[in-house]
Amino acid sequence: MNTAVEKRKINPYLTHKAEILKIFKETEVEYTFRLESDFNLNFGQFLEVSIPGYGEAPISVSNFTDEWLELTIRKVGKLTDKIHELQEGDHLYLRGPYGNGFKLENYRDKNIIVAAGGTGLAPVRSLIEYANNNLDDFSDFEVLAGFKNAQSLLFERDIKRWRENFDVLLTVDQTCDIWGECVGLITEHIAELHLDNIENTEIIVVGPPPMMKYSIIEFQKLGVPDDQIWVSYERKMHCGLGKCGHCKIEDSYVCVDGPVYNYADVKEIKD
Amino acid sequence: MDYNLSKEKFNQLLSELKQEYQIYAPVRKENKGTYSANDLITYDLIDNLDDIELNKKSKYSAKEIVFPIRETLFHFMDGEQKMASEDEEKYIIFLRPCDRNAFKRLDKIFLENGPEEDIYYKRLREKVKFFVIECTEGFDSCFCVSMDSNEVERDDYSAFLRFREDGISFKLNDQELKNNYFTDVNDFEKINFEAQFIQENKIKVNLPDKDKITNEVFENELWTEYSERCIACGRCNTSCPTCSCFTVKDVLYDENKKSGERFRRWAGCHIDGFTEMAGGHSFREEHGDRMRYKTMHKIYDFAERFDFDMCVGCGRCDDVCPEYISFSKCINKLSQIVEEGA
Numbered sequence: 001m002n003t004a005v006e007k008r009k010i011n012p013y014l015t016h017k018a019e020i021l022k023i024f025k026e027t028e029v030e031y032t033f034r035l036e037s038d039f040n041l042n043f044g045q046f047l048e049v050s051i052p053g054y055g056e057a058p059i060s061v062s063n064f065t066d067e068w069l070e071l072t073i074r075k076v077g078k079l080t081d082k083i084h085e086l087q088e089g090d091h092l093y094l095r096g097p098y099g100n101g102f103k104l105e106n107y108r109d110k111n112i113i114v115a116a117g118g119t120g121l122a123p124v125r126s127l128i129e130y131a132n133n134n135l136d137d138f139s140d141f142e143v144l145a146g147f148k149n150a151q152s153l154l155f156e157r158d159i160k161r162w163r164e165n166f167d168v169l170l171t172v173d174q175t176c177d178i179w180g181e182c183v184g185l186i187t188e189h190i191a192e193l194h195l196d197n198i199e200n201t202e203i204i205v206v207g208p209p210p211m212m213k214y215s216i217i218e219f220q221k222l223g224v225p226d227d228q229i230w231v232s233y234e235r236k237m238h239c240g241l242g243k244c245g246h247c248k249i250e251d252s253y254v255c256v257d258g259p260v261y262n263y264a265d266v267k268e269i270k271d
Numbered sequence: 272m273d274y275n276l277s278k279e280k281f282n283q284l285l286s287e288l289k290q291e292y293q294i295y296a297p298v299r300k301e302n303k304g305t306y307s308a309n310d311l312i313t314y315d316l317i318d319n320l321d322d323i324e325l326n327k328k329s330k331y332s333a334k335e336i337v338f339p340i341r342e343t344l345f346h347f348m349d350g351e352q353k354m355a356s357e358d359e360e361k362y363i364i365f366l367r368p369c370d371r372n373a374f375k376r377l378d379k380i381f382l383e384n385g386p387e388e389d390i391y392y393k394r395l396r397e398k399v400k401f402f403v404i405e406c407t408e409g410f411d412s413c414f415c416v417s418m419d420s421n422e423v424e425r426d427d428y429s430a431f432l433r434f435r436e437d438g439i440s441f442k443l444n445d446q447e448l449k450n451n452y453f454t455d456v457n458d459f460e461k462i463n464f465e466a467q468f469i470q471e472n473k474i475k476v477n478l479p480d481k482d483k484i485t486n487e488v489f490e491n492e493l494w495t496e497y498s499e500r501c502i503a504c505g506r507c508n509t510s511c512p513t514c515s516c517f518t519v520k521d522v523l524y525d526e527n528k529k530s531g532e533r534f535r536r537w538a539g540c541h542i543d544g545f546t547e548m549a550g551g552h553s554f555r556e557e558h559g560d561r562m563r564y565k566t567m568h569k570i571y572d573f574a575e576r577f578d579f580d581m582c583v584g585c586g587r588c589d590d591v592c593p594e595y596i597s598f599s600k601c602i603n604k605l606s607q608i609v610e611e612g613a
Contacts, residue, residue, distance in 0.1 A: 056519055056521070057549060239517075242386070243384065243517070245515065255385070268486050271554035
């Protein structure tokens with residue numbers, strides 16, 4: 001029996017207790033928690049994650065298989081402080097999955113460029129992992145990942161693995177301290193990309209709002225049409241069910257209609 | 272078939288209904304108003320018709336009966352969760368057409384929006400019967416006619432009531448009530464009356480042409496005015512019969528036993544923190560942007576999703592605003608701006 005699914009049918013607000021199988025310390029403030037899972041997940045979806053008594057927060061699933069899922073959680077408040085105290089063998093309480101996620105059919109057989117800023121890499125990591133294992137599903141696959149500095153680098157072990165199969169360009173805003181690699185804002189590197197086959201290219205941009213805004217401008221300058229750009233938005237998704245209203249932008253509920261949008265549909269949307 | 276009943280006879284029916292139903296209606300609570308020596312008109316339990324306040328609009332709507340201000344979702348202890356138990360009560364709510372129509376808006380959000388129904392709203396909502404009060408005059412700040420929420424259909428109510436000096440004329444549209452309570456209808460005076468609805472309010476609102484609304488209007492200086500006036504108190508949200516936003520919170524009773532509850536509480540888009548995410552980033556810091564967001568939701572965004580506007584024109588937000596901001600005036604100004612193509 002799929003207990004997470006069954007529980008959701010009875011009452012979508014009730015949570016599913018999941019054991020922490022492994023904890024990866026990504027940075028000082030960001031840990032990845034691998035949890036047992038029987039959720040049916042799509043790339044880029046999120047869960048409502050909680051510890052009873054400490055509240056609930058929307059967290060992107062940063063990778064998953066049929067047996068486990070991973071959540072990359074930054075320590076920023078009451079709940080996440082408590083989560084960071086947990087050890088392997090402890091439990092988190094989950095409900096979901098929520099949101100549309102990245103639908104593979106939009107990217108299959110295309111040249112894919114993923115531009116991710118900081119923790120924006122988390123919601124696309126499962127798609128990148130899929131590409132790493134199924135490179136034939138794409139015509140080409142490339143990742144540009146921007147971080148503030150070496151201390152904020154996420155998924156170091158993955159990036160090394162991915163590089164065996166496709167290009168992963170790392171940029172660092174402030175210094176030149178990640179593996180002695182390139183320096184500068186992600187936008188500068190987008191400008192230098194050579195896109196041979198734009199009509200068969202799909203771009204995925206995820207990160208902090210300013211990074212997304214300026215990255216999109218650079219892709220537009222390269223001639224990428226808006227409807228070939230995909231974004232994932234972060235908002236305050238309190239219920240995940242399209243009820244609580246906190247994540248609504250115009251007539252769209254990010255928790256239901258998003259968080260992944262085709263940029264052509266949302267380029268004029270205003271919070 | 273419609274019926275006439277004396278007040279006494281109707282009150283007798285109400286006392287029988289009280290055995291099974293919690294009966295809510297607008298009532299006057301003396302000296303409970305915001306200002307000293309002021310009364311509060313609000314929804315509460317009634318015993319008989321004399322308890323109902325018919326001459327003044329209630330400050331709050333009937334929504335809190337079905338969508339409580341604070342509602343426990345589940346209790347937890349040592350990792351086990353138990354859904355908050357359901358009370359056995361059933362409800363009869365006396366309300367005007369605008370407020371009945373407001374429940375159609377709440378139904379859309381709680382029962383239709385998103386992948387599943389809101390089970391907490393649903394289990395209360397299913398136990399509600401509406402007794403719609405005929406409303407032909409309205410009140411000073413009402414604009415229900417402009418919002419097309421001044422009338423109800425027969426399927427919208429269990430009973431429709433006309434209050435007369437000497438009694439009640441009513442339409443009964445509820446087989447369960449007919450079978451269990453209104454059993455001696457054959458003894459009632461049978462009449463036929465046509466339900467009347469207000470056809471003209473003192474305040475009229477011109478809704479902007481939805482096809483002409485562009486994002487340019489978001490940048491209009493109209494909203495800057497509200498940044499200067501709105502103090503983000505959220506009274507417009509709490510008094511609104513269609514505002515349905517809430518925040519989910521936990522309370523820990525006992526840290527050692529890990530016992531406590533998860534609950535939800537009303538939230539409002541005018542109030543600080545509504546959009547604040549982990550890490551502190553917020554949207555719509557300017558109060559005028561919140562006014563813009565609320566306005567567009569009530570008269571545009573909701574209709575884009577559900578085909579009718581969210582605002583029912585009850586005018587409560589205008590009644591309660593401490594800064595005398597008028598929502599109806601805001602809509603009219605917006606329409607003018609849209610019409611002028613600014």
